[in-house]
Amino acid sequence: MTWVFVLDHASVLIFALSGALVASRAQLDLIGFMFVAALTAVGGGTVRDLFLDRNPIFWIAEPSNIAVASLAAITVFFTAHRFESRLKVIVWLDALALAIAVSAGVAAAHALGQTATITVIMGVITGCLGGLMRDVVCNEVPLVLKQGELYITAALAGALAATLALNLTDVVWGPLAACTALTFALRAGSIAYGWHIPVYKPRPPRS
Amino acid sequence: MTWVFVLDHASVLIFALSGALVASRAQLDLIGFMFVAALTAVGGGTVRDLFLDRNPIFWIAEPSNIAVASLAAITVFFTAHRFESRLKVIVWLDALALAIAVSAGVAAAHALGQTATITVIMGVITGCLGGLMRDVVCNEVPLVLKQGELYITAALAGALAATLALNLTDVVWGPLAACTALTFALRAGSIAYGWHIPVYKPRPPRS
């Protein structure tokens, strides 16, 4: 059992919960919940595996990922009405899943001996694309590109830190844990305290 | 000539007709019709082939699929004004194409010796993704996720039945025919009679 295996399953579980909650906002049926949950859960890792020509892709190699996503969808279908603010829960689950998925992407690329540049990019892709697909398909404003929030930036910072650390040490779990912690901390700070980096502003017209 | 070949061509033809009709609603030109028709027609099977690492993908191996989609687009361009309700025709063509494409996906995965789980999933993906791409690109409400209708559920039921039957018999055409019939019957019942499974409903606030 490798780190990629563990991290993929963990991010699949949490992304699936977030996807199922988005499905609840669209008032889909149980199979619709499973579809959106699975798309969100495996979307980023699937693109990563296609780009890296990992073969078979992770959820064909380990269909337990699909079982995890389906169970998450079923659980949410029967319990989502208990949450007062589903949107808030979605945003926080998405933040946690993002942080874990970035680590999974870095770990997978590192295990294949990819260069630092590609390792960082695979971390960002694995983290960001599942949520982006969920939001495009369900016609929500993509969290990934929400103005004035750290999202891709958080993923990029975590992936950079992990890749740097992996080149300095032979231990794998340390850099991956640091990646997850840093990505989550930046994203959480953005959600809770409005942390952000400057956004583009067109100059006001001269008076 | 294999079942996958026949089923791919049949679903390409019918999905292309539905895609071209969506293009007519957007009042595109002839080349726009061909683009949307081809995207709809080969989208699901292309994703299936990328996921299964079938190489070359089906329409590179058999470019006749592209010819079929193009001819369908041209035909619709010059005849669509004859239909009174294009939306109704789109929905019914889409239902038929879905039913055939699910069979094509199951047949392709089965021929590669995939497990039952992956075979079912490939049926659903092949059936559902072409129409989803068509609707996302053309900015229509995705039929796939329309609330209170059987769509993915119909595809899943058909794919499950076919996969089960393929494991019980050596005949291939029987399970595939049953898959197409079951998927179409469920989808048609949903369109015509409103068949559906329960959708998620948030509890009403306590009074």
Next chain:
Amino acid sequence: MTWVFVLDHASVLIFALSGALVASRAQLDLIGFMFVAALTAVGGGTVRDLFLDRNPIFWIAEPSNIAVASLAAITVFFTAHRFESRLKVIVWLDALALAIAVSAGVAAAHALGQTATITVIMGVITGCLGGLMRDVVCNEVPLVLKQGELYITAALAGALAATLALNLTDVVWGPLAACTALTFALRAGSIAYGWHIPVYKPRPPRS
């Protein structure tokens, strides 16, 4: 250094500029600029490489493409406010990038010995999909499918001309230059003078 290498980098640069300008309209931050720029810049070529099973895909083989896209995004972030009409600049950059990317797609497929049909299709895909992804993700009306403009048609004409010429001569740069010139000329004529081919029009109801 091959033609594919040069053309990929050139289209990456110009598509990245257009993507970053779209990011400026959404008022994203610097990392958001880089994400949208990279998506636009490498989207079409990535799909081409996945379909053709080119391995590794071009920006993993040549990460300098990512550097080019990132630098373009940074430049635009600090200078976009100087342009009076960003939308107009986006449309013209997109036209130039389209013309170059079609050539890159044709060159890549030709170098792999693909048939004429597939070579033409790869030209169109490489040219059109990056801009389509940019517009879908950023929720803009896709330029690709804008009614009454030559876009896919321009790409198709350029790709057809180049593929035909490549089958008549052993020189590669000539057909590719002609492809870029023809695609750009048609697209530019459409933008500047409203050139178009007939769009679908439903018959008016009989009175």
